[in-house]
Amino acid sequence: MTGSKRRRSVLSPDVIETESCEAVTFGLRDVSPRHVPARRVTIDSDGDLLLVVGEDSVIEDDDRDTHKPTTFKVCSKALSRASPVFKRLLYGGFAESRRSDTMEWVVRLPEDKPNAMQLLLDILHSRFDQVPDREDGSTRLQDIADLTVLTDKYGLASCLRPWARDWIAPLVTDFKAREDSPDLQRNRLGSPMDERLWIMWELGHRVEFERLTRELMWFTSLDADSYLVDTQSQPPRLVFERIMEPSGACEVITAGRLELITSLLQPFHQWVEYLMTDSPDDRHPDNKKDSMLGATIRSFKRHDFWPLPDAAIVTDSASALGKKLFNMCDCLYQNTSSGSFSKEMREMRDKTQAFLKKTELPIEIKSAQVRHLEAQAKKTGLGGR
Numbered sequence: 001m002t003g004s005k006r007r008r009s010v011l012s013p014d015v016i017e018t019e020s021c022e023a024v025t026f027g028l029r030d031v032s033p034r035h036v037p038a039r040r041v042t043i044d045s046d047g048d049l050l051l052v053v054g055e056d057s058v059i060e061d062d063d064r065d066t067h068k069p070t071t072f073k074v075c076s077k078a079l080s081r082a083s084p085v086f087k088r089l090l091y092g093g094f095a096e097s098r099r100s101d102t103m104e105w106v107v108r109l110p111e112d113k114p115n116a117m118q119l120l121l122d123i124l125h126s127r128f129d130q131v132p133d134r135e136d137g138s139t140r141l142q143d144i145a146d147l148t149v150l151t152d153k154y155g156l157a158s159c160l161r162p163w164a165r166d167w168i169a170p171l172v173t174d175f176k177a178r179e180d181s182p183d184l185q186r187n188r189l190g191s192p193m194d195e196r197l198w199i200m201w202e203l204g205h206r207v208e209f210e211r212l213t214r215e216l217m218w219f220t221s222l223d224a225d226s227y228l229v230d231t232q233s234q235p236p237r238l239v240f241e242r243i244m245e246p247s248g249a250c251e252v253i254t255a256g257r258l259e260l261i262t263s264l265l266q267p268f269h270q271w272v273e274y275l276m277t278d279s280p281d282d283r284h285p286d287n288k289k290d291s292m293l294g295a296t297i298r299s300f301k302r303h304d305f306w307p308l309p310d311a312a313i314v315t316d317s318a319s320a321l322g323k324k325l326f327n328m329c330d331c332l333y334q335n336t337s338s339g340s341f342s343k344e345m346r347e348m349r350d351k352t353q354a355f356l357k358k359t360e361l362p363i364e365i366k367s368a369q370v371r372h373l374e375a376q377a378k379k380t381g382l383g384g385r
Contacts, residue, residue, distance in 0.1 A: 040071045041072050043072050043125050043127065044073060045073070049098075049106075049107065051074055051109060052108040053071075053108075054110065069110075070118070072121055074121055074124075076090050078125050079124060083124075083154040113149075113150075115143065115146065123160075128162075133163065148203065151202060161381045164380040168205060171208065192233050192237070193230055193239075195242075197209065204372075206374070206377070209365070210363050210365060213253060213256070214256070216230070217253055217257045218257075218318050219231050219317050220253060220317055221320070228250060231320065247369065248369055256363060258311055260318035264322050264355065265325075267348055268325065271344070275292055275296060295341070296332070300328065322355065326356065329345050329348045329352060333345040333349055
């Protein structure tokens with residue numbers, strides 16, 4: 001099945017008790033007792049809750065920072081007022097709820113990233129001087145992606161309203177610059193498209209969500225197991241392997257990718273069928289068609305395109321396929337003497353190039369996706385985008 005290889009969280013709280021504190025874990029199974037990590041950050045000096053965020057294992061992912069467990073001293077009421085999820089978690093009678101006034105109240109969140117959680121906690125505790133804005137240049141795409149994973153998990157998208165527009169502005173500008181590029185394959189984004197897609201999903205920016213979805217349709221290939229691969233990442237990586245998948249995204253991307261590949265291959269299938277069909281009304285004499293067919297097949301073989309594949313079995317990205325087809329037509333055109341065959345190849349080459357340059361091809365996302373994006377936009381202030 002085409003899609004993404006991504007492990008989904010299993011929320012199965014376990015209670016851990018030590019001599020010094022009472023700790024509970026939200027989001028991890030088979031947790032063995034361990035000491036609260038030494039690194040502590042005080043968000044609220046009068047706080048009544050310790051959040052132990054992250055796992056003991058070291059995570060090194062591309063150029064990302066190493067994430068080590070961090071204990072945050074926070075106000076449980078500040079969390080419960082802002083987040084319905086935290087309210088149920090801390091005061092809903094679950095294992096995480098406080099059960100004793102004589103012991104420290106500790107809740108473990110091993111699946112969450114400490115850096116992103118610290119930023120979220122600063123926002124929830126009105127420590128706005130600790131929240132970066134666009135002008136200081138310290139907000140990375142990865143930071144925003146990790147933060148929006150948490151706002152989705154805890155129902156806190158509305159808390160990002162003061163910063164959402166500024167944070168995504170560089171991403172929008174980047175895309176506009178790319179669309180003006182004359183290059184056949186356009187410029188690389190320089191960062192994973194699936195992370196950008198997730199950010200737009202959580203913040204509710206429909207225009208950019210659709211544009212990114214379109215980019216993924218163009219630039220995803222398939223691996224041996226038919227999973228989508230982002231060919232623009234360096235190195236290429238599985239789509240949604242390291243970030244949450246917006247609901248229905250893989251299905252939409254896969255369908256759109258197949259449609260693009262079908263559109264690219266269709267003229268070539270039609271050309272071969274024409275050359276192999278006898279018809280007295282042909283615009284080319286039969287002897288000319290035979291020579292054209294021979295030249296076409298030889299060129300296709302040189303470019304590993306014979307027999308001409310069906311769209312469903314193509315593993316290349318639509319962009320890579322289009323460039324191969326363009327080069328094949330150009331080669332035939334350059335190596336063919338003037339005449340009707342040369343003209344046919346030039347026209348097919350130019351049509352392929354024109355198709356590759358289209359950046360605003362129609363895209364249809366699901367109605368449920370539209371409703372989600374509109375609802376998120378109202379929370380974050382990006383409505384009307």
